[in-house]
Amino acid sequence: MTSVNLTFLSIIIVTLVAGISWFLIRSFTKKRVSHRSLSTRTEKLPKSKPVTTQKTIREPLADSILSDIDTYSSNKNSFQEDIDSSCTLLLQIICQALSLTSAALLKADPAVKKVYLHTISTEKKDILDDCASRGIGIFSVLFQGHKDVKVCPVSQQVANIPYYTSNKGIGSLLATRIPDHTKTKTSNTPFWILSIDRSSDKEWTEDEQEFIRLAAGKISREIYIGNQLLQAARYTNVVSRLYKGIKRLNSVLELKETFDIAIDSVKELVDADFVAISLLQDTEHTIVRADGYQAEELEGCKYLHNDGLVGQAIHCNHWMPPTETYPDPAPVFSRNKLIPGFKSLLIVPLSQQGDKAIGALTIASQKTGIFSRDQRHIMELIAGQIAAKIELAQAHEKIYQMALTDGLTGLNNHRTFQLGLDNMIIRSRRQSSSLCLILCDIDHFKKINDSYGHPFGDKVLKKVAEILKLSIRQVDLAARYGGEEFALILEASDEEGGRIQAERVRTTIEELSFSSKGKKITITMSFGLASYPVDADNKAELIDRADQALYSAKESGRNRTVSWSELHK
Template sequence: MARGRRQANRSPGTVFRRAGFAVGLLGSGAVAVGLYEPGSDFPGLALILAGLVLVFSLLEMRQGGGDSPTDSSLFGTAGPLLWTVGVWIFFRGFGQVAPQLILLPVGLIGWLVISFPLQALLAPLVAVIAMEAGLWAFDFQETTGLAGNLAAYTAAGLGLSVFMSSKAYRQRMRKALIRAKRDTASRQYARDLGLFDETPGILNVLPDNDLIEDPEAGSQPAVATITAAFDLQLELIRQTLALSTVALLWPDPEGKEYRLRSIATTRKDIAPGPFEVGAGITGALMGAEELVSLAPATPSLGVPYYLKQIEVGGILAVRLPDDAEEWLGFDDKKIAPILCVDRPGQEPWSEKEKNIMTLAARKLALDVATSRQFQAMAHERSAIQRVCLAMRELNGALGLEQVLGATIKAVRTLVGADFISISLVCGNGHCVALAEGEGAEQLMGREFSREEGLVGQVLKINRPLPAKAQCHGPTQVFGHDHLLTGYNSLLVLPLQKEKGEATGALTVAVKAAEVFTKPRQEILELIAAQVAVKVDLGQAHEEINRLATIDGLTGLINHRTFQHGFDVMLVREERRAGALSLLLCDIDHFKKINDSYGHPFGDKVLKEVATILRKAARSVDLAGRYGGEEFVLVLEGSGERGGLQMAERIRQEIEKMVLHHESGPVRITLSLGLAVYPDHGTDKERLIRRADQALYRAKKQGRNRVVLWEEE
């Protein structure tokens, strides 16, 4: 035992800690004598010692020194001592420039007090007192500074200690630690069991950063169920065969170690593991043998989960069968889960006992396979849920703009795309209706020829391009003057309904390579087909909306839309105390035109008048067909003077217009009545009535004129 202790003391870890402890002591002494005060006479020595403290501090953290040390000896506190000295070196070196750096040592003391046991704090706390006292003794700080610093350090440590000792905090921390430990163990066990190693193909298609359900988190109920089943079965075997221990050893996914995953035992000296692959009885099952029995047991083939190999008379171990050959295998070795049992008696294992163990191993393997299937079904459900969410987003859109936006969302739900665009056929080419990603603003609304770019080719052949969904270097996707750069995966899909012509194209680009696998491309093709239908419906919906608001003959807004728009404009002008002009226009002698030249020519007259009104109206104005041969024009922000000028300009243009009929040239004139808000009224009905009265007076006074409403 003494020799074992001497060997342990010579271990690399112990030597490293002793060296780190020595560096920490040197550093604290250097701080105490003022080596890190501004104007020090030995800057080179100070820099070398600070570098050593930094190196040993980082190595200590890398080796796990951030955890509470298990070594209760003085040298077990190298980490906290090094960190303390390092912070003091930084504080004293720059503290005069930035006095607020006092928060660093205060915070460190508080963290050490709540993170480490008392024996680990002895050395750093003594070092703090020594450094502060040395600085005072060598006149590098005043007595008030010494007292203030020590008071601040004490307050930080005691304050956090009191807080952490509160009952509520301890309960929260205890629950959090238990939950974290359980979750970690559950996830690790799930990985060992392979509960989410073989996820269905559709799940592999989806982006990892936007899962509806975390596969590992979702495996926790399965782990709890299978663990309870294993525990029950192992205890049943132990009691049936009067065994000391029944243990299930499971290899980690890399095949480097065995972990004790379930155990039923009467012994207390159980080693938690993990255990080296091939250790003891596990090495006998790495070849062709599926069952190994020993009676009496030998020390070289003992069970790995006992701290002491005593009272072990017989050992029997069986490898869990694997019809699918999924257990790890390399170098002619089979690393599989092992069901291992032992008992004190040295009598040979009977064939019946061996058969029972073989059946038990098969049952355990079947439980794992069943759990994998159930877990795969859960993952499949999660994947289908995501696809359904994407499709629901798309199906809920009505107008074209909504459809395009929903398409972008649907694609992003299914693929972690860096660039997405939707092109629609227009004329002899195609135009980019919507794009997101780098350079998207340069593409929006641009029209390209079908003779250039991948999109043009896709529209011509109605097939996805490029063939392997890969691109190398700048790629001409839209046109000669626009190249997509920086993407390694690219897919352009036609928006095609059934077997008809493509109505557009969906472009998806990703910076990562080999993203568009066959399953992923199939899903995107499904989305593209759905988008093609929705684009058609969206365009039809917009056309229906347009027809519902536009007069079919003249292209101006209809009477109902004018009434609603006029209400909105009045509210807006009332809110900002503005003005607007209402013009009612009527084509003079229109009935005579219809009677003389026919209704088709009358329709032509209406269209020409509507064209002049449409050109005269600004984007903020309202131009519509009021009914029959009457038109209406609402001028936003225009008072009496602006209204009269606009009305007169329109009247003159109509008067100069010459229409051609087979019987000869035809001229028409227009009469206009003007009412102004708020001078002639503040409500819609009064303004319309007074504009109509002004129009009536224009007709009565000889037509082809503009009349402003006046009180009679």
């Protein structure tokens, strides 16, 4: 196969991913918002059935390409709908992850100063299907070359949001130009916009903006590949293997599963005896997953960012080694760690469309001549998909952790505490074991805040949280219950064990010393505890009795530990 042909092949495969992603992602999402897809057709369709869009990147595909991949799609219309559904369900995921009112994909035409609504996932009813007549409204700065527009708060006096009849009910909006990888662009070249809004008027956080940039990058890649489909051709044997690998890659959201499936997908495509994924982290590259020779020994190893062929591949954003000959043994990960026994080696940077590499994919074989020019091209394609999937999985994990943890202290939040206590009580009941709940409170914390300021108060909260986190076992749970109040759930522990733990923490806190404005400051904490099932046989009662014990500790002088049972002897 020629290099040009493989380029065509690559374009087909990545676009197949866009078409099938909607089905694979469905198992990870709940139907909370409605999905609307707009059409240029004039006939009315039943409201219960989404309208199939005709204004998408799949327009040029209909007859020139789809007939050439009938092995994988016997129904052209169904395949076209799948591509469109991929964008729709990506918008749904964005809505759910960020608790939005709407997420919309629009196409902007600078030549006529109009925007056209392509797809929207929304909770609102007042959507204008034909928003072009409304002008560019709030998106005007994007037509002037700006990459983003943020409006907080949105008011009725602000320029209109073109796809709504009015701005009513919208508190904040964030829109970004989707990156355009077209080589030849003019000031009148159409571009795509990803717009999100919500009822809250709070500012968009950096994490939320990064999440949207990643989503825009994913859409950008699909648009780019879609626009290249007219040049593609049919190579069913390789298509089948690539299709299978990327389909599996798009079936997961968790980072660990992404690593595992990426390794398996590579081994489906090439006769590899060793595969590893390395990620760049600050000044080091770390082997996060390996399979084959010395895999267990290598996983987790860290090397300087520019060390070995992997470091060079990441730094130069180019495959290594620079020639097809393999220098055995080679300094793959480090000059101090040679890996012998292989006759073919390829290290491909994990990057998308020339972006900065986030890591590298290392593949080695005991056979010679495995990595021809064509094979390298295929590996670069799969590496780009792996990079995109890793970044999306990292963003997903970050959003997930934000939902579980307290932003200030890093401890589990109140919601996680409630869920954790439910699960631990169920486990204790099943195993006929006990658990101890400790509620604790910083004494006179309001006075500390009033006297030394909230930044100092935050410093105290963080330090207390750090001590609580270090004091527990892996099976236990530490949480910020609210304000200056914290909670510890000790699994397989009775009242005596809970008291020992509480006293250990109490004395550690008592020995702490802070300083502010040249003054030495000490703090104390009060502790209340109750055990399951001796003091209470359900969650609500257990929390209430631990709270009563804490109240008694406060009332009887503070800086002490009180159990519910000693109050009711």
